[in-house]
Amino acid sequence: MTAATAAPQLTRRALPLVPRGTARAVLRVHRIALWAWWALVAAASAGLLWAYWLGTDAVRELSHRVSSCAADTSCVDSTLDSPTYEFYDTVTSLATSAVAYLPYLVAAWAGATLVARELESGTSALAWTQSVTPVRWLAAKLAVPAALVTAGTSVLVLLHRLMWSDARDILGQDWYLSDAYRSNGPVAVGAALCALAVGALAGLLVRRTLPALGLAVVVTLAVQNLGDLYRDSLWPAVTVTGSAASNLPSTALQLEHGVVLTSGKRIGNNLACVDNDTAVDLKRCMSKNGISDLWATYHPKSHFWPLQLVETGILLAAAALATAAAFWLLRRRTP
Template identity: 40%
Template sequence: MTTLTPPAAGTPHLTRWLIRLHRPALLFWTAVVVTVSGVLLWLGGPLADASAAAWRAYNACRTATCAYDQAAILHYKDVYTYTTYAVLAAPFLVAAWAGAALTGREVETGTARLAWTQSTSPLRWFASRLALPAAVVTAGTGLLVLLHHLAWSAGKGRIDSLKSWYDLPTFYANGPVVVALALAGLVAGALAGLLRRGSLPALVAGLGFTGLLWYGVQLAIPHLWTTSTAVVGLRRFAPAGGGLGVDEGIVTATGAHVSNPTCANSENVECLAFYDKFDAVGWYRDYHPASHYWPLQLTATALVLALTALLTLLAFRLLHRETGLRKGRSA
């Protein structure tokens, strides 16, 4: 296998070298963004119009034999699901590539060390590996999130089967937290490439970190903003509190809240015994209404970006320490 000679020092040279080295990945990312963007525009335009017309015809039905375009409704639903998960896959694609190719392959083949000794410093080399990909990832993922949000908004009040804002895949695909997760995946993958010294281990490590971070975000988001609370009497229906649910349970005679998401104001034997045990007088539900969407999204995005900055600082410090030790030993 032929080893490409690193370019001379200088930011323009490093940028051209990076584009040349990772041109297939750049073309693939561009193709993914353009394709998904086109489908999202189709989803929010002709598909949304066709599905809305079908729902109007369905709701106007007064007989069992009236006609409506069921295929348009199902087609919209399927395309919406596929594009939503395509947007959510972006952080994992970025993390896998960053670990396997951005740094892992160059460290594994020795190209990185050659560049450090002949053309540029390790810290400058790593900075060049992050700056341009970060811009490309932010632009591409940000465009997908924007178009997904517009496509979803085009169906509000028109398509009865449209996912609610708090449906978890929709919640994430509609907001900037996905962009922050993609940047975190980029840095995590690049850091894994430095530490694991192999493409495949770094790929797995980058994917694993991104998955764990996303899981942590899902656990944390409901608690990043003060919830609203709905309360009803015990023998009435449980409070609707339409939105992102956080907790629910009974209200005792003293006004205390005791969590119990399983009974939901049911009157079976087990639930009646539970109500009597705690002297229940009502039922409560803590939730986030639609007005909390952007506070939750922006707070989660800020936290993920802060973690990404810490990972970046850690990567630079580790690289500086490692290369500094090697220089000391060689001296």
């Protein structure tokens, strides 16, 4: 009898990672969304891996053919219109968009389904009568999706960065462009977690499915747009003068060009004498226009990681504030 009763106990201990309690309930209730999430991650991952292993080589071979017949315009046009190039461009564009715009999907789902639908239908109140406190209910609602969103987004970011680093010479996407920037670093994870918290807070505020969805998406859109508007100011820019200001690195995010007149007046947003090929041409241009010096501010490519880390920190702080607000609101509205 002892051996017979011990066997089931050993079996239960052999599976410590199997979700239990409220975590298991969250996965069961939202299993359709879970499968849809992993399907999206799998499809985007497959596209990124194809572009990295096969697509990039095919397009590079195509570009060599373009270079070999550059003198013949019809040859160039017909080559660039090939199915290989079009398919590669479609796959990489869709994969990049999938990573960059994931926060909107997370916000829409969190606002409409994660919290608001259960509050609207009354199933949350039923759960609170089954030995699950409201705080524990919300904690599970946020913790389980947060773990899955972090894992899936991290995989996509790593694969996108792998693809982009190998093929940036043919992708035509500079590191500072919005979609490429958001898809190549931890900002994507921070934005997704912020969208999750915002969606949950919207659900608690509105308590109706469709209005909560709309509010979550609008707030997420505002957060993303604010990031695009103020990203340049998150880290000190580099300022250069003289000939260096007239020929900035090709990979630089150029912020502003300006001139200093011989009278000492400093004028911003002035592109006079920029891109002169030689020092003699630059000196002649400055003399002709009454300019004593040039200056420019820009972010070099080395600022990618500082900008990413600062913006990620801001997004995580916003997510923490939204989460704290959600728990505060839940306590105010429940006994």
